[in-house]
Amino acid sequence: MTSSPLLFTVRRCQPELVPPVAPTPREVKLLSDIDDQEGLRFNVPVIFIYRREPSMAEKDPIKVLRHALSRTLVYYYPFAGRIREGARRKLMVDCTGEGVVFIEAEADVTLDQFGDALHPPFPCFQQLLYDVPGSEHIIDRPIRLIQVTRLKCGGFILALSVNHTMGDAAGLRQFMTAWAEMARGANQPSIQPVWNREILMARDPPCITCNHREYEQILSPNTYIKEEDTTIVVHQSFFFTPAHIAAIRCLVPIHLHHCTTFDLISACYWCCRTKALQIEPDEEVRMMCIVNARSRFSANPSLFIGYYGNCIAFSAAVTTAKELCGNQLGYAVELIRKAKTQVTEEYMHSLADCMVIKERCLFTTGRTCMVSDWTRANLSEVNFGWGETMYGGVVKGGIGSYLGGTYIVPHKNAKGEEGLIFPICLPPEDMKRFAKELDDMLGNQNCPTMSGPSFILSTL
Numbered sequence: 001m002t003s004s005p006l007l008f009t010v011r012r013c014q015p016e017l018v019p020p021v022a023p024t025p026r027e028v029k030l031l032s033d034i035d036d037q038e039g040l041r042f043n044v045p046v047i048f049i050y051r052r053e054p055s056m057a058e059k060d061p062i063k064v065l066r067h068a069l070s071r072t073l074v075y076y077y078p079f080a081g082r083i084r085e086g087a088r089r090k091l092m093v094d095c096t097g098e099g100v101v102f103i104e105a106e107a108d109v110t111l112d113q114f115g116d117a118l119h120p121p122f123p124c125f126q127q128l129l130y131d132v133p134g135s136e137h138i139i140d141r142p143i144r145l146i147q148v149t150r151l152k153c154g155g156f157i158l159a160l161s162v163n164h165t166m167g168d169a170a171g172l173r174q175f176m177t178a179w180a181e182m183a184r185g186a187n188q189p190s191i192q193p194v195w196n197r198e199i200l201m202a203r204d205p206p207c208i209t210c211n212h213r214e215y216e217q218i219l220s221p222n223t224y225i226k227e228e229d230t231t232i233v234v235h236q237s238f239f240f241t242p243a244h245i246a247a248i249r250c251l252v253p254i255h256l257h258h259c260t261t262f263d264l265i266s267a268c269y270w271c272c273r274t275k276a277l278q279i280e281p282d283e284e285v286r287m288m289c290i291v292n293a294r295s296r297f298s299a300n301p302s303l304f305i306g307y308y309g310n311c312i313a314f315s316a317a318v319t320t321a322k323e324l325c326g327n328q329l330g331y332a333v334e335l336i337r338k339a340k341t342q343v344t345e346e347y348m349h350s351l352a353d354c355m356v357i358k359e360r361c362l363f364t365t366g367r368t369c370m371v372s373d374w375t376r377a378n379l380s381e382v383n384f385g386w387g388e389t390m391y392g393g394v395v396k397g398g399i400g401s402y403l404g405g406t407y408i409v410p411h412k413n414a415k416g417e418e419g420l421i422f423p424i425c426l427p428p429e430d431m432k433r434f435a436k437e438l439d440d441m442l443g444n445q446n447c448p449t450m451s452g453p454s455f456i457l458s459t460l
Contacts, residue, residue: 008109019099024077032200036091042400052154068183100144110153116414120423121235129159171308206353214316267332276434281322370405397423
């Protein structure tokens with residue numbers, strides 16, 4: 001049954017630049033050779049939704065957040081600069097101090113009117129984060145685009161466009177935590193940010209010492225890829241409760257029962273998506289696990305205290321569609337666990353070297369799944385004084401322009417159940433097959449889809 005459309009109007013002020021509140025160094029800082037690879041040259045839209053907080057009734061969230069942002073940028077001053085591209089496509093930050101784009105907005109709607117739709121996909125997101133002309137580009141543009149929208153109920157929605165070359169999920173959490181601390185009255189961030197991008201620069205001379213199957217370009221440009229050869233896709237989220245996770249865990253052998261929730265959901269996604277796309281049995285398929293490698297630098301982990309750049313690898317598990325779909329789920333789990341263990345300190349140095357030797361190439365996209373775990377970032381805990389979020393995380397499935405990527409995001413639904421949101425995008429018929437494969441895998445623990453009501457908006 002389709003719910004009635006929710007109509008509301010968003011009124012926006014003109015975009016403004018918010019610079020650091022105090023003078024900051026004027027310098028050029030090189031991004032690392034992990035940061036500036038092709039696969040990270042995009043903006044990630046994220047959203048934070050806050051209820052009305054009675055103790056903050058006399059405070060305007062927009063004024064509080066704008067002022068705290070200008071103070072936070074004193075410490076994170078590279079964000080107030082602009083990305084430049086140098087020789088051999090090397091990216092750097094020109095620390096100009098110009099500032100980030102900030103937009104004040106107001107909507108004539110309450111959070112209650114959204115019902116249980118405060119989760120991906122957000123059909124109204126284009127109204128909650130203004131698409132400033134050219135904002136899809138990352139070079140010579142503001143590094144952050146922010147819109148804060150007041151709601152009739154006293155709550156507000158904070159939406160950001162985050163340049164991925166500047167940092168990963170852990171780096172985003174660090175920045176957001178610092179911003180929230182400043183909003184609550186702190187004099188400085190509890191964790192001081194450090195640049196340290198030289199840690200992940202290529203060696204001289206560069207030397208690839210590990211097998212990076214995630215960057216194998218196995219397809220010619222004219223090869224037909226079903227999941228990429230379409231302009232019509234649907235976005236849908238699946239909500240995994242602890243009962244769903246337990247049901248999946250029962251599908252793997254006892255010796256794998258201690259595997260992580262990430263391993264289980266990634267294996268589930270890989271198998272169901274491969275079947276839904278009806279990939280030929282002998283074709284190779286990949287699952288790329290986005291691994292936070294900070295803990296892999298065991299010799300000196302203190303190097304990454306305060307580090308907000310990218311320290312991630314796209315480690316790939318590879319098999320054929322026949323082997324993946326013909327075996328039990330434990331087979332996929334084993335491959336994923338093995339791929340994750342490949343990421344070591346040497347692997348990261350080899351990866352940086354690979355990016356220079358292969359000219360910052362894109363990861364393999366053909367017949368590939370990709371999952372990023374945002375559970376440890378736990379953005380729902382970011383508290384500007386209005387408490388924890390009703391939702392904090394990504395807006396939809398897909399990683400950049402790549403539709404096969406997705407995220408695992410912690411979420412509490414309208415019933416108060418703790419669980420994990422898993423947003424994906426597929427062509428319509430493939431999505432139907434995916435949902436059926438997932439239901440078949442879970443048996444009587446069907447995983448609910450979360451599409452929410454439709455919206456009709458106007459913008460002034």
